[in-house]
Amino acid sequence: MIIKTALFQCSSEKIGQCPKTDKPEFAFIGRSNVGKSSLINMLCNIKGLAKVSSAPGKTRQINHFLINDAWYLVDLPGYGYARVSKNKRQEFSKIIGDYIRQREMMYCLFVLIDVRLEPQQIDIDFIRMLGTEEIPFGIVFTKADKLSATKLNENIEAYKKKLLEEWEELPPIFITSSEKKMGREDILDFIENTIQ
Numbered sequence: 001m002i003i004k005t006a007l008f009q010c011s012s013e014k015i016g017q018c019p020k021t022d023k024p025e026f027a028f029i030g031r032s033n034v035g036k037s038s039l040i041n042m043l044c045n046i047k048g049l050a051k052v053s054s055a056p057g058k059t060r061q062i063n064h065f066l067i068n069d070a071w072y073l074v075d076l077p078g079y080g081y082a083r084v085s086k087n088k089r090q091e092f093s094k095i096i097g098d099y100i101r102q103r104e105m106m107y108c109l110f111v112l113i114d115v116r117l118e119p120q121q122i123d124i125d126f127i128r129m130l131g132t133e134e135i136p137f138g139i140v141f142t143k144a145d146k147l148s149a150t151k152l153n154e155n156i157e158a159y160k161k162k163l164l165e166e167w168e169e170l171p172p173i174f175i176t177s178s179e180k181k182m183g184r185e186d187i188l189d190f191i192e193n194t195i196q
């Protein structure tokens with residue numbers, strides 16, 4: 001898949017403000033600071049398309065990016081960021097919940113997981129909820145550049161084992177580094193095959 005054009009279309013505070021469209025969309029979710037916005041920039045090969053910050057809680061709205069005039073990448077606020085107020089957290093969690101349940105053209109939700117960390121309960125719970133709600137999803141490990149090849153492999157195997165405690169099959173899994181542009185083709189090929 002070649003990305004010829006990637007355009008920021010809009011930021012929506014509420015699900016009702018999202019584009020009314022029949023184009024497929026692929027969204028990125030995960031804990032705050034896991035690298036959702038960075039991954040979108042890496043996939044599109046445009047620095048600064050989605051806003052990135054080393055401080056968690058940067059993305060606060062639903063951001064739609066139109067790709068090749070044919071489908072969308074969607075950047076969502078992170079979950080689980082302790083340092084925003086309880087009200088704000090509830091607001092983010094409502095935005096995320098409304099988004100994943102109501103966007104009929106959402107073909108796949110990519111759940112981003114920081115590959116350096118042990119499985120986090122908040123992610124495991126979120127993934128379980130996706131199963132219950134029958135939301136199509138894949139798992140994207142981020143920040144692979146921060147680990148040695150051996151440790152990377154160990155952590156991914158440990159994560160798979162954890163998932164298999166609850167799941168009969170593993171979802172599609174991608175290993176990425178936005179820093180090193182790793183995993184780009186895998187994700188873009190997956191998207192291409194999914195929309196065909």
Ligand code: GTP
Nearest residue numbers: 032033034035036037038053054057058059078178
């Ligand atoms: P929120 O919008 O706050 O939910 O965060 P986010 O998930 O969009 O994360 P963002 O892309 O803003 O990245 C957070 C921090 O992680 C930034 O300092 C990035 O430079 C860094 N980062 C993201 N991806 C990678 C990666 O693959 N490797 C490394 N080394 N750093 C990364």
Ligand code: MG
Nearest residue numbers: 036037058059
């Ligand atoms: Mg972000």
